[in-house]
Amino acid sequence: MKRQIHLNLFIQSRGHHEASWRHPAASLLALTDIEYFRDLARRAEAGLFDSIFLADSLALMDTVTNSAATWLEPITTLGALTGSTSRIGLIATASTTYTEPFNLARQFGSLDHISGGRIGWNIVTSWLAASARNYGGGGLVSHGERYERGEEFMSVVKALWDSWSDQAVIDDRASGQYARPGHIRPIDHSGKFYRVAGPLNMPRGPQGRPVFVQAGSSDTGRRFAARHAEAVFTAQMEKKTAQAFYADLKALAAAEGRCPEHVVILPGLSPVIAATETEARRLARELTELTDTNVGLKRLSSRFGGHDFSHLSLDKPLAPEDLPDPGTVEAARSRTEVIVGLVKRENFTLRQLLAYMAGARGHFTTAGTPEQIADLIEDWVTDGAADGFNLMPAIFPGVLDVFIAEVVPLLQKRGLFRTAYEGITLRDHFGLPRPARV
DSSP: OOOOOEEEEEEOTTSSSTTGGGSTTBOOSOTTOHHHHHHHHHHHHHTTOSEEEEOOOSSOOTTTTTOOOOOSOHHHHHHHHHTTOSSSEEEEEEESSSSOHHHHHHHHHHHHHHHTSOEEEEEEOOOOHHHHHHTTSOOOOOHHHHHHHHHHHHHHHHHHHTSBOTTOEEEETTTTEEEOTTSBOOOOEEOSSOEEOOOOSSOOBTTBSOEEEEOOOSHHHHHHHHHHOSEEEEOOSSHHHHHHHHHHHHHHHHHTTOOGGGSEEEEEEEEEEOSSHHHHHHHHHHHHHTOOHHHHHHHHHHHTTTOOOTTSOTTSBOOGGGSOOGGGOSSOHHHHHHHHHHHHHHOOBHHHHHHHHHHHTTSEEEEEOHHHHHHHHHHHHHTTSOSEEEEOOSSTBHHHHHIIIIIHHHHHHTTOSOSSOOOSSHHHHHTOOOOOOO
């Protein structure tokens, strides 16, 4: 039997190209209209996707006057989507840097109950300096401390989700006993960053715990993922580097005593799809022509912790020395490594780099026919570069519709993708076991 691929739909703005919101093919619904998200979630469920994903930012981006982003808070948005869907998994980002473990455990635990076991948590450490100013006004927490705090955070939330046994609730009206004695326990955590007594004030969820998703690809981020992540979103600009990342992370997970198959690796894939390659490339050019150089410069600056690139010529080839060393960056270090690697490999000018990054912020971008996209997916999955993809369509809903109508049937005919949902929970879709109570 061929390997079954996994597909997650990453919903952001009116598409993942920076200029998608301006394109005439993009949705006309407001980005604050819940029906926009309901519609995309329903389409993805009809396409039998494993899950959808909502990212988050804890500050207003300084590109707001010329760039549309996703405005709704993701955890509450997932709450609205649970009633609009019945099978697809629902994943939201929440930061370990600027929230409390007890709050997060309650929110995601509640969502898992509400959805019948379809919830995933994308674990992030917040790197934007603007976010720090919204949470206490202090400086940006260092990369190392963010992950140190994140490790302790994970210990606390796991203990909270495990503070009730699966058999704790009796709900026996006749005897008057709701819960079994001894099946609910405090956690009594006292650490460097958190003091939490517990137990959680709700029973264990249908999945035991939400599925843990992670997206950091720095050395520290990989080791964090190897210990905790059950699905990993990653930005890889070419198959060769994707294969190296895939092999490394699977090996790291095995070294942690985990089954490598229980870490599902999903590189970002941002396609432009049309009936012919010529038409697909034309659509990609239309999007490029709508990009704003100033927006691109601001986003590049934010990736490098506020570094100023305005003194560089737009049309002179970049040297790696023109960008800060990723090892010195306290922001999104893994993404800066991807960008510096791209500059070394492609000899881009700054204008070309900004145009490339506008496609999907450092994820793999391509334009082609449904057959070409299906071939690419099959090649990466069968050749040890991915377990599936974090799909990031350039324009919503048009490119997503073509993918579902044209690419998914090709994958199904090749025996690579489900023809019906076989399980109920997100763990079922990803082929993950239900974690035992520790």
